[in-house]
Amino acid sequence: MTGAIPVGLSGRPVRVGLDVGGTKIDAVAVSPDGDILARLRRPTGWGEEAVVVSIIDAVDALAVDGGFARSAVESVGVGIPGLVDADTGRVLHAVNLGVESLDLAGLAGRQLGIPVRVENDVKAAALGAAVLRGVDGSMAYLNLGTGVAAGIVIDGTIWRGARGTAGEVGHLSVDPNGRLCGCGQRGCIETFCGGGALARAWDRPGALPVRDILDAAEAGDERAAGLRADLFHGAAAAVRALVLSADVERVIIGGGLTSLGERLFAGVRRALQTGAEASPFMRSLHLDDRIELLPAGSPAAAFGAAVVGATTPSKEIVSHG
Numbered sequence: 001m002t003g004a005i006p007v008g009l010s011g012r013p014v015r016v017g018l019d020v021g022g023t024k025i026d027a028v029a030v031s032p033d034g035d036i037l038a039r040l041r042r043p044t045g046w047g048e049e050a051v052v053v054s055i056i057d058a059v060d061a062l063a064v065d066g067g068f069a070r071s072a073v074e075s076v077g078v079g080i081p082g083l084v085d086a087d088t089g090r091v092l093h094a095v096n097l098g099v100e101s102l103d104l105a106g107l108a109g110r111q112l113g114i115p116v117r118v119e120n121d122v123k124a125a126a127l128g129a130a131v132l133r134g135v136d137g138s139m140a141y142l143n144l145g146t147g148v149a150a151g152i153v154i155d156g157t158i159w160r161g162a163r164g165t166a167g168e169v170g171h172l173s174v175d176p177n178g179r180l181c182g183c184g185q186r187g188c189i190e191t192f193c194g195g196g197a198l199a200r201a202w203d204r205p206g207a208l209p210v211r212d213i214l215d216a217a218e219a220g221d222e223r224a225a226g227l228r229a230d231l232f233h234g235a236a237a238a239v240r241a242l243v244l245s246a247d248v249e250r251v252i253i254g255g256g257l258t259s260l261g262e263r264l265f266a267g268v269r270r271a272l273q274t275g276a277e278a279s280p281f282m283r284s285l286h287l288d289d290r291i292e293l294l295p296a297g298s299p300a301a302a303f304g305a306a307v308v309g310a311t312t313p314s315k316e317i318v319s320h321g
Helices: 048-066 104-112 121-132 189-193 195-202 209-218 222-246 256-260 262-276 280-285 300-309
Strands: 014-020 024-030 036-043 073-080 082-085 090-094 099-103 116-120 138-144 148-154 157-159 250-254 291-293 317-320
Touching: 014 048, 014 121, 014 300, 024 048, 024 300, 036 048, 048 073, 048 099, 048 104, 073 104, 073 121, 073 300, 082 116, 090 104, 099 104, 104 116, 116 121, 116 300, 121 138, 121 148, 121 157, 121 250, 121 300, 138 222, 138 256, 148 189, 148 222, 189 195, 189 222, 195 209, 195 222, 209 222, 209 256, 222 250, 222 262, 250 262, 256 262, 262 280, 262 291
Parallel strands: 014 073, 073 116, 138 250, 250 291
Antiparallel strands: 014 024, 024 036, 082 090, 082 317, 090 099, 138 148, 148 157
């Protein structure tokens, strides 16, 4: 980092965003102009107290890496899985973190001496993707990772719906005779294109099972080819659901499966094209031209959390699996 950082209205020039996952925290420091000043990743602690400590340690480590003092931080935003009350900053049922009920904004804010705001991780990522991609109108962020979830942003604001479940396409059943989903239904979109569901169906050892599936399919493995088709079919179904229900202009695909790169993007495009062949109506929507893929390792989630930290929290509860 070189040169002086512009000073915000409060006299504190830096906004920090943290994407808190089950194993790691991705943290960014952002200037008022939207430039990323520093970025780092650190392990996430297990349990409520450890999660708070991990967040405080990440803020301090980011300050060291970025060459600024903690006192230069204007706000901290946190994106975290589970049930999030964005008004109070309380997190419920973040099972992958060992959190049952945690006043995250209050505890972390008091220890840091900085305002802390909390948002569901996928919705924060949706906001970050919208800003990074320069989307002015409507868009959906489709997170393809271990599970499947989505967030919708309209004119720079997260659209939550009546009860906070807008965009929850992962548990939309598209095959009542399909594989059993963790939510209790059968044939949910997540059972087709969620990394966890695909890994269980593949049931072979490997550090990157979905990549292994694609490699095996390309080598002629029939079972892998079937699972590859499921992946593309499920992701295409999610895109259709998001556009048909909310008529968003763009669907930006993010999450861990973006590491598959062009293989994922091209496969989803083909599935959308194939699905529209028999329908003039679906062809008129040009769904294959309305999708984008975030680059692997995009800071969208942490950047979105920084945006959340600098804005007024809503009074709605946001839920994602």
